[in-house]
Amino acid sequence: MDDLVEFLVARVMDDNHAYAYVAGTLGGEALLDSHLPMLDLIEQLAHDYKAMDPSDSRSAGLAFALRVLGQSYAHHPAYQQEWRP
Secondary structure, three states, rough: OOOHHHHHHHHHHHHHHHHHHHHHHOOOOOOOOOOOHHHHHHHHHHHHHOOOOOOOOOOHHHHHHHHHHHHHOOOOOOOOOOHHH
């Protein structure tokens, strides 16, 4: 699961860099309907999972949510099929 969390954080960072490029090239208004808030939430969930004690009753649900979110990057060459929910 740690590999998936690291993978998700790396993809979020890649996406944030892409959005920064778009904003720098086309202006901030180009991002008004962007997915930046969702990327921030995914990153926060990943950090919460890393900080959560495995015995916490919420960890299984959060792990499942991260697996579902990870599917949006299934086309990426580093995505591992074992992460599918």
